[in-house]
Structures are given as structure tokens and as C-alpha cells.
Amino acid sequence: MTISQPVILWFRNDLRLTDHAALLAATETGQPVLPVFILDDTSPGRWAMGGAARWWLHHSLAALQAALADRGCTLILRRGDSATVLAELVRSTRATDIFTGGSADPWARRLDQTVAEATDARFHRMRTRTLFHPDSIRTKTGGSYSVYTPFANACLALGGPKPPSPAPMEIRAADVAATERLDDWGLLPGKPDWAGGLRDTWTPGEAGAMERADAFLTHGLTGYAAGRDQPAGDGTSMLSPHLRFGEISAAQLWHLAHQRPNGKGREIFIRELLWREFCAHLLWHNPGLPEAPLKPEFAKMPWRDDKPALTAWQRGQTGVPIVDAGMRQLWRTGWMHNRVRMIVASFLIKHLMIPWQDGEAWFWDTLVDADLASNAGNWQWVAGCGADAAPYFRIFNPVLQGGKFDADGDYVRHFVPELAKLDAKYIHAPWVAPAHALTSAGVSLGKTYPHPIVDLAQGRARALEAYAKIRSVT
Numbered sequence: 001m002t003i004s005q006p007v008i009l010w011f012r013n014d015l016r017l018t019d020h021a022a023l024l025a026a027t028e029t030g031q032p033v034l035p036v037f038i039l040d041d042t043s044p045g046r047w048a049m050g051g052a053a054r055w056w057l058h059h060s061l062a063a064l065q066a067a068l069a070d071r072g073c074t075l076i077l078r079r080g081d082s083a084t085v086l087a088e089l090v091r092s093t094r095a096t097d098i099f100t101g102g103s104a105d106p107w108a109r110r111l112d113q114t115v116a117e118a119t120d121a122r123f124h125r126m127r128t129r130t131l132f133h134p135d136s137i138r139t140k141t142g143g144s145y146s147v148y149t150p151f152a153n154a155c156l157a158l159g160g161p162k163p164p165s166p167a168p169m170e171i172r173a174a175d176v177a178a179t180e181r182l183d184d185w186g187l188l189p190g191k192p193d194w195a196g197g198l199r200d201t202w203t204p205g206e207a208g209a210m211e212r213a214d215a216f217l218t219h220g221l222t223g224y225a226a227g228r229d230q231p232a233g234d235g236t237s238m239l240s241p242h243l244r245f246g247e248i249s250a251a252q253l254w255h256l257a258h259q260r261p262n263g264k265g266r267e268i269f270i271r272e273l274l275w276r277e278f279c280a281h282l283l284w285h286n287p288g289l290p291e292a293p294l295k296p297e298f299a300k301m302p303w304r305d306d307k308p309a310l311t312a313w314q315r316g317q318t319g320v321p322i323v324d325a326g327m328r329q330l331w332r333t334g335w336m337h338n339r340v341r342m343i344v345a346s347f348l349i350k351h352l353m354i355p356w357q358d359g360e361a362w363f364w365d366t367l368v369d370a371d372l373a374s375n376a377g378n379w380q381w382v383a384g385c386g387a388d389a390a391p392y393f394r395i396f397n398p399v400l401q402g403g404k405f406d407a408d409g410d411y412v413r414h415f416v417p418e419l420a421k422l423d424a425k426y427i428h429a430p431w432v433a434p435a436h437a438l439t440s441a442g443v444s445l446g447k448t449y450p451h452p453i454v455d456l457a458q459g460r461a462r463a464l465e466a467y468a469k470i471r472s473v474t
């Protein structure tokens with residue numbers, strides 16, 4: 001080895017320079033650093049990145065390129081199978097080491113193994129995504145956790161992650177290897193351009209993440225406990241896509257939040273970060289989480305194959321206002337408020353009896369924060385078939401949920417403008433409104449806005465009956 005031989009820094013879902021253990025370790029070797037990002041649609045199989053996440057990735061990579069360029073480094077972009085690309089890069093640059101961040105995604109873990117075996121370089125996987133290593137949180141008997149509260153308490157007992165490391169002031173740049181052009185990757189939509197709402201809502205990249213974190217911690221944290229369940233307000237941080245792409249680390253957020261006054265808001269925010277951590281822990285210990293129910297009896301559920309209902313749900317045309325508002329928010333902005341995610345998921349799984357995996361797949365394609373662990377963990381949680389899941393018989397009534405969390409109907413009015421003029425007392429159930437209330441609001445059910453695609457009481461009864469059946473055969 002000579003001091004001029006480079007080390008490779010393989011960026012993955014950790015597109016930042018601050019608090020990046022792998023980047024730090026790479027710079028500390030004193031050797032030149034070759035930063036690389038690989039667009040690999042082969043290794044993830046069916047979990048290749050969805051459309052909304054690709055939009056985000058494009059902009060996040062552009063921001064990372066600029067941040068590295070400020071330090072005199074070029075981000076090498078390559079497409080293809082990661083193991084093949086890295087083996088070729090190691091050969092052509094004579095790199096001695098590969099530094100990278102780990103992930104709970106089963107395909108990424110398999111890939112680490114393959115890369116480590118396929119190249120002559122030393123392979124170093126560091127923790128860049130989670131607060132703790134998923135293996136380091138253990139029950140008293142050495143097992144993994146399947147219930148959130150004791151898991152969260154075990155994390156809290158550790159006293160928090162170590163303080164974040166600053167971005168390296170200088171990175172010794174390696175000679176540039178051949179790179180592809182980001183614009184040639186086709187990550188942005190062509191025609192039709194569906195990304196207008198995404199552009200209006202988000203600023204991908206490390207600087208955008210820090211700006212949002214700062215705004216939330218300054219203005220939102222104290223009111224978070226009360227405001228986080230109101231989808232019409234901006235009561236939550238909206239940091240999930242930034243966390244998804246690792247533009248800010250969970251440890252940075254943990255420590256930034258602890259610099260703010262103690263209170264209920266901060267406590268709950270930290271517990272939400274631990275939900276993310278819990279999902280990663282679940283996936284790490286249950287690699288089948290995205291595909292199969294953790295409670296095996298749910299595989300026998302008599303799901304319905306109802307394409308028109310699935311399409312109506314995807315398009316926000318179910319005739320149930322809070323569900324439609326949520327699905328349209330998702331389509332327009334690539335994000336949906338957590339309370340509404342629970343409502344739309346419950347509606348799909350229980351009222352429509354469509355498999356949770358169909359909802360998971362749609363979210364995968366349309367969410368900018370689509371994350372294998374959090375998406376699968378939460379879908380299983382709502383379905384009642386996951387770890388520590390909401391009991392199956394707890395079926396959200398979308399009308400009552402709407403009345404409780406969107407009492408004035410502002411959220412529905414914003415995303416379902418055809419109901420905007422309807423009185424708040426009918427906005428979550430226009431089908432009970434008297435004819436004159438509909439007429440004066442310009443609503444004609446079946447014409448300007450659909451009738452509900454399912455009778456809520458009948459849907460609920462059907463779901464409970466199916467559940468009773470699978471329970472009785474196990």
C-alpha cells in the first residue's frame with residue numbers, strides 16, 4: 001500500500017457530510033478519498049426505489065455533489081450492480097479500503113456480504129442511519145424486542161447516542177475516476193411532470209434538512225405534543241424524507257432536541273425517533289417483514305381482489321373525505337400526515353379488505369420518505385399482524401377520526417376542494433348531509449364527488465367476521 005492509493009467512500013442512504021462515521025473513518029486514514037454513489041436497481045429486487053424517492057434522490061445527490069465540490073472532491077456516479085461497479089473501481093483505482101454505512105434492509109445486508117467477498121479491498125461497514133446498532137438493544141435474556149415500549153425504554157436507558165461528529169473541514173481528494181452525469185439517470189419525471197407539488201414542498205439535501213430541523217425545533221417542538229395529531233396544521237417536523245436519505249442523522253436530531261427546553265413535546269419527539277429505530281430493529285431481526293405477516297395466521301385472511309376499489313383508494317376517489325384528502329396529499333406532495341396514514345391504511349385493510357401489501361407497495365412508489373423498515377413495520381402494525389400491533393378489531397372509523405382530528409374540516413377542504421364549501425358538520429360524511437346543504441355547497445354526490453365505495457358499517461362487520469374466522473382456525 002502507498003499513501004497515494006485511495007479509499008472509497010460508498011455513499012448510500014446517508015447523503016450528508018456531518019456525523020457520517022464512514023466518511024470520518026475514510027478521511028482519518030490520511031489517504032485520498034474517492035466518494036461514490038451507485039444507482040443500483042438490481043440488488044434491491046422488487047424494492048428498487050419508487051418514483052417519488054427517485055425525484056428526491058436526484059436533488060439530494062445534486063446537493064451532495066455541490067457540498068463535496070466545495071471541498072475539492074468529485075462525487076463519482078455509477079449505475080449498475082453495486083458489487084460489480086465497486087470491484088471495477090477497486091481494480092482501476094487500486095483502492096485499499098471501502099467505507100460505507102450499514103442498513104437494516106435485508107438486500108443491503110446481503111449486498112455488503114457480496115461486496116466484501118467480491119473485492120480485494122478491506123470492507124468497513126459503519127453505522128450511519130440509526131441511533132444504535134440493531135443488535136445492541138437486547139432483552140434481559142439476550143433476545144430481540146417485539147414490543148415498542150420496552151424497546152424504547154431500553155434505548156433510553158443507554159442515555160442516548162454519542163454526540164455527532166462535525167463535517168470534515170478538508171477531504172483529501174483522490175484522482176477522479178470516470179463518472180456518469182446525474183441528469184442522464186432519468187430520476188426526474190418526464191411527461192406528465194407530476195413533481196410540481198414536490199418542488200413546492202421540499203428542499204432535499206443536507207442544508208434543507210438542517211433548515212427544516214432548525215425551524216421545527218425552534219417553532220414546533222413545544223407545541224408538538226398537542227399539534228402532532230392535527231393534519232391541517234404543520235404540527236410535525238416533516239423531517240422523514242431527510243432522515244430517509246440520511247441528510248440528517250437521527251443522532252443529530254436527538255442532540256439538537258436535547259439542547260431545547262425539556263418538556264412533553266421533546267419527550268414525545270424523541271419517542272417518535274425511537275419508533276423509527278424500532279422499525280429498523282424489527283426488520284433487522286425479521287427480514288421477511290416487508291412481505292409476510294409476523295403473525296402467521298394472517299396469511300389465511302380472506303383478502304379481496306378488488307382492483308377498482310384499490311384504484312379509487314390510490315386516486316383519492318373513495319367518497320370518504322378524510323381518506324381521499326390523505327391519498328391526494330400523498331400524490332401531490334409525496335408525504336402524508338401520520339394520523340392520516342393510519343386512517344387510510346386501516347380503511348384499505350379493514351373496510352375494503354385489500355391486502356396490506358398492496359397499500360405498502362403504493363406507499364413505496366409515492367412516498368418521498370419510503371423506507372423499507374418504517375413502511376413495512378407500520379403497515380403490519382395497522383393490519384394487526386405485526387409486532388406490538390394495534391389489535392385487528394380496532395377499526396378506525398374515518399368519520400369519527402375526521403371529526404376528532406380535523407374538526408373544522410380544513411385538511412379535507414384543502415385537498416378535496418370539491419367539498420370546500422360544505423358545512424363542517426357534514427364535511428367528513430357528506431352522504432348524511434341534507435339536500436339543501438349539498439346544493440348550497442355545490443356538491444352533487446355521484447357527480448362532483450363520489451358516493452362512498454363501501455358502507456362503513458358493513459365494511460367493518462365484514463372485516464370482523466373474517467378476523468373471527470382466521471382466529472377460529474388457528
Ligand SMILES: Cc1cc2nc3c(=O)[nH]c(=O)nc-3n(C[C@H](O)[C@H](O)[C@H](O)COP(=O)(O)OP(=O)(O)OC[C@H]3O[C@@H](n4cnc5c(N)ncnc54)[C@H](O)[C@@H]3O)c2cc1C
Nearest residue numbers: 236237238239240272273275276338341370371374375378
Ligand atoms: C401505514 C404507514 C406507513 C408508513 N410508512 C413510512 C415510511 O415509509 N417512511 C417513514 O419514514 N415513515 C413511515 N410511516 C411513519 C410516519 O407516518 C412518518 O414517519 C411520519 O408521518 C413522518 O412525518 P414527520 O417527519 O413530520 O414525523 P414527526 O412526527 O416529526 O416524527 C419525527 C420522526 O420520527 C419518525 N417517526 C415518527 N412516527 C413514526 C412511525 N410511526 N414509525 C417510524 N418512524 C416514525 C420519523 O422518522 C419522523 O420523521 C408510516 C406510517 C404508517 C401508518
